[in-house]
Amino acid sequence: MAVTYTAVVDVDGEGRNGGHVRSSDSLLETSLAVPKQLGGAGGATNPEQLLAAGWAGCFLGALRRAAASRKIRLTSTTITAEITLTHGDDGEFSLSAVLRPVLGGVDRATAQELALAAHEICPYSKALRGNIPIVIDADAAAS
Template sequence: MTVSYTGVVTVTGEGRNGGHVSTGDGHLVTRLAIPKELGGAGDATNPEQLFAAGWGACFLGAVRRAAAQRKISLTSTTVVVEATLTHGDDGEFGLGTVLNLELGGVDQPTAAELGAAAHRICPYSKATRGNIPVTINATAAA
């Protein structure tokens, strides 16, 4: 397997509770905070938001690739990713995700087809397959 790229991120401090995140290239430098919904200050980003941002960006790339392979022209692409932190009866934390995909320039069956195709080829989708619950809601833009 050939390595195409390695993203490097350093997290320091208290992790999700007041830690700091920085990328090796300096393009992302931010604080972390526990969301208000979990009793924290909620005054900075959190790991679930960062995970959702990464997956969303990767997923739209996969959608564009799937459309290009099928010679489908998209007029718009939007995905809203919900990354949910769960807490099981066993006391363990987990994740669940919903990807709400909206595609312009296609009908509903084609939007659904492209959403499913993107989920098969997106590296984030591959990495999480079978590990967490994932829902893909693909709709054609009105």
């Protein structure tokens, strides 16, 4: 298998609690903070938001690819990605996810079919499927 692309990101400091993120090309540079909902200061992004953004961006591309392969023209595409951090009774943290794509130009059944096809294509989905609970809940855009 040929390497297509490798992203390189450095994180320093205290990681999610005051760390700093910088990509090797400097296109991504931001600070990290524990969200206020977890007792932190907030005011900066966190790993869950970064995962949600990356996955949603990748998943939208996979949706468009799935539609194109079926010769379906989408008039619009949006997605909401929810990454939830949970703390179990055993003291361990884990993640779960909900992906909510909304597709224009198709009915709800077709939107769900395309979303499930995208879940098979998307590299993020492939990496996380079977490792965390994932819900795919697609809908058709209001016309």
